[in-house]
Amino acid sequence: MRTLEAQLRALRGAGRKALVPYFVAGLTPDWVRHVEAAILAGADAVEIGIPFSDPMMDGVVIQEASLRSLNAGTTLDSLCTDLASLSTTAPLVAMTYYNIFHHYGLERAAGKLRTSGIGGAIVPDLSLEESGEWRRACEDQDVATVFLFAPSTDPERVRLLTGVTQGFAYASARMAVTGQAADIGDAQRVVETIRASSDIPAYVGIGIATPEMARAAAAVSDGVIVGSALVKIILDGAGASEVESFIASFRRALD
Amino acid sequence: MTEDSTFMSSPDERGRFGNFGGRFVPEALMPACLELEVAFRDAWADPLFIEEYERVLRDFAGRPTPVTPLDRLSERLGIRVFAKREDLAHTGSHKINNVIGQTLLTRRMGKHRVIAETGAGQHGVATATAAARLGLSCTVFMGEVDTQRQSLNVFRMELLGATVVPVLSGSRTLKDAVNEAMREWVTCVDDTHYCLGSVMGPHPFPWMVREMQSIIGREASRQLNDLGVGTPDLVVACVGGGSNAAGVFAGFADSTARLVGIEAAGGSAVGKGSPGVLHGMKSLLMQDEFGQIEEAHSISAGLDYPGIGPEHAHLAESGRAEYYAIGDEDVIDALKLLSELEGIIPALETAHAVAWIVKEAGTLIPLGSTVLLNLSGRGDKDVAQVRAILRGEA
Numbered sequence: 001m002r003t004l005e006a007q008l009r010a011l012r013g014a015g016r017k018a019l020v021p022y023f024v025a026g027l028t029p030d031w032v033r034h035v036e037a038a039i040l041a042g043a044d045a046v047e048i049g050i051p052f053s054d055p056m057m058d059g060v061v062i063q064e065a066s067l068r069s070l071n072a073g074t075t076l077d078s079l080c081t082d083l084a085s086l087s088t089t090a091p092l093v094a095m096t097y098y099n100i101f102h103h104y105g106l107e108r109a110a111g112k113l114r115t116s117g118i119g120g121a122i123v124p125d126l127s128l129e130e131s132g133e134w135r136r137a138c139e140d141q142d143v144a145t146v147f148l149f150a151p152s153t154d155p156e157r158v159r160l161l162t163g164v165t166q167g168f169a170y171a172s173a174r175m176a177v178t179g180q181a182a183d184i185g186d187a188q189r190v191v192e193t194i195r196a197s198s199d200i201p202a203y204v205g206i207g208i209a210t211p212e213m214a215r216a217a218a219a220v221s222d223g224v225i226v227g228s229a230l231v232k233i234i235l236d237g238a239g240a241s242e243v244e245s246f247i248a249s250f251r252r253a254l255d
Numbered sequence: 256m257t258e259d260s261t262f263m264s265s266p267d268e269r270g271r272f273g274n275f276g277g278r279f280v281p282e283a284l285m286p287a288c289l290e291l292e293v294a295f296r297d298a299w300a301d302p303l304f305i306e307e308y309e310r311v312l313r314d315f316a317g318r319p320t321p322v323t324p325l326d327r328l329s330e331r332l333g334i335r336v337f338a339k340r341e342d343l344a345h346t347g348s349h350k351i352n353n354v355i356g357q358t359l360l361t362r363r364m365g366k367h368r369v370i371a372e373t374g375a376g377q378h379g380v381a382t383a384t385a386a387a388r389l390g391l392s393c394t395v396f397m398g399e400v401d402t403q404r405q406s407l408n409v410f411r412m413e414l415l416g417a418t419v420v421p422v423l424s425g426s427r428t429l430k431d432a433v434n435e436a437m438r439e440w441v442t443c444v445d446d447t448h449y450c451l452g453s454v455m456g457p458h459p460f461p462w463m464v465r466e467m468q469s470i471i472g473r474e475a476s477r478q479l480n481d482l483g484v485g486t487p488d489l490v491v492a493c494v495g496g497g498s499n500a501a502g503v504f505a506g507f508a509d510s511t512a513r514l515v516g517i518e519a520a521g522g523s524a525v526g527k528g529s530p531g532v533l534h535g536m537k538s539l540l541m542q543d544e545f546g547q548i549e550e551a552h553s554i555s556a557g558l559d560y561p562g563i564g565p566e567h568a569h570l571a572e573s574g575r576a577e578y579y580a581i582g583d584e585d586v587i588d589a590l591k592l593l594s595e596l597e598g599i600i601p602a603l604e605t606a607h608a609v610a611w612i613v614k615e616a617g618t619l620i621p622l623g624s625t626v627l628l629n630l631s632g633r634g635d636k637d638v639a640q641v642r643a644i645l646r647g648e649a
Binding site for chain 2: 052053055059060063067075098100103124125126127128129130147148149150151153154157161172175176
């Protein structure tokens with residue numbers, strides 16, 4: 001079993017709902033301090049968003065944050081260098097679009113993630129059918145390949161996807177790109193279809209905007225991913241202490 | 256409809272043309288792509304569907320479009336040039352062929368709304384037209400930059416009952432319009448078909464759009480035979496995503512004709528690009544050393560795209576087709592030349608192909624050659640922009 005998955009299963013074994021915040025790497029010069037603040041406030045794992053010029057699955061908040069980060073010169077190498085200064089440990093999972101890894105070289109990219117302490121990767125535009133080469137590259141480096149499950153995914157595809165997803169299953173709460181929503185949509189149904197074919201931890205993301213929504217999503221799953229709502233406050237100028245209290249409010253809702 | 260072809264056959268089961276193509280989309284869109292492939296295969300094998308598609312193209316869109324000998328241009332250049340007149344098709348370009356097919360397919364799938372991206376506005380106008388004809392709801396995404404340089408086309412789409420959404424992200428051109436259409440499609444895939452305008456995107460789009468445009472090449476091949484010309488030495492077409500080129504090439508892929516695609520110098524995916532993944536496909540893309548997609552820059556909104564359809568990437572890699580680039584500066588001269596010599600004002604996109612023929616007659620095109628130019632669209636949409644350029648205002 002991948003290291004990431006063992007860590008996340010242990011978390012569930014301990015009766016804890018996972019809280020996974022998403023950061024856009026390089027959005028601010030002190031972005032690694034934000035990651036540390038989140039971990040101190042009770043984040044169990046952290047998604048590291050690697051900015052891409054054409055984030056097809058992202059709404060306006062992450063589009064804007066990606067653009068700012070790219071304009072600041074962020075690259076896969078630069079963010080990995082930044083991560084060397086991370087003083088707090090928690091499982092890290094990269095999230096980016098396939099062209100970044102494809103261009104870097106799949107084996108080289110997987111190796112870079114591993115040596116930078118990143119134990120998993122989410123590539124939303126890499127379909128199951130096209131994922132073979134990437135999964136082989138990650139296998140060699142103990143990098144877990146995390147797949148998304150959508151409300152539109154039928155039970156047969158869910159079965160295929162649970163056969164390849166590692167670390168956790170990313171359950172999309174809704175048919176939408178990233179961004180804050182008003183409710184947890186189809187989260188329960190998507191998680192139930194995953195659980196019908198696998199006992200891998202299932203986390204809910206896409207649209208989780210408030211501690212109340214996080215609590216509702218966690219009640220039907222093993223954890224939640226909080227992206228745009230967090231990135232929004234950083235875009236609006238939040239520093240490490242605001243990030244810490246933001247994450248703490250979600251932690252309280254989950255415990 | 257597909258006849259066995261050595262060079263432009265059906266893609267493999269993963270949607271690959273050689274090393275390119277495939278289906279790189281979020282899981283949320285995978286079921287829709289799979290459903291579309293099944294529906295297209297079924298429709299395209301159904302004689303009743305084909306009969307309706309061809310009948311609508313005839314009775315509504317004005318097909319077949321003629322092939323016109325360009326006598327004065329030919330005399331000037333020392334070669335024989337024939338034009339396939341897609342500019343005479345309804346809505347002013349080849350785009351109508353694809354949207355008639357896709358809107359009929361939309362109805363057949365039981366969906367009642369289409370969304371589309373557009374660059375120059377030609378595909379948007381064509382989609383709005385075909386949607387109006389079938390009573391489908393229509394939303395078109397268009398980069399804000401393009402809504403400004405093609406404001407008349409925005410108004411045309413609105414007259415046709417479509418909603419035009421200006422796209423404010425990224426470079427605010429065609430690439431960003433595709434991103435935004437994909438984002439929208441995720442939210443409404445149950446009742447909405449994404450009417451993609453070129454031979455790009457995830458499988459089955461590159462194949463399906465080429466098939467729906469291949470009527471250009473099949474007609475032209477027959478018409479040149481009827482004119483006693485036979486197989487031309489070259490078939491030349493402009494290439495953004497590459498739908499008009501794919502359509503005309505399809506009629507000549509297994510002939511001896513050289514197939515030549517002309518990109519805009521500022522949007523030259525074959526000339527300046529490298530393999531990458533964008534908009535659901537693996538193809539040649541203009542990108543920086545980190546894999547970030549570069550912004551294309553062209554005088555013509557329709558060629559302002561940093562990628563190219565995957566089948567073109569394959570035709571380039573296999574050597575079956577040749578691709579060259581033409582800069583903005585040659586395009587206006589070519590547009591004026593064709594207007595003055597032949598009485599045809601071509602679209603700025605098409606003028607790239609004209610410019611290459613003018614430039615290479617006697618060099619890459621041996622004197623005495625027979626050339627088929629795919630005259631993909633008319634220039635009415637561009638005259639305000641061209642006037643501004645010629646007056647030094649742009």
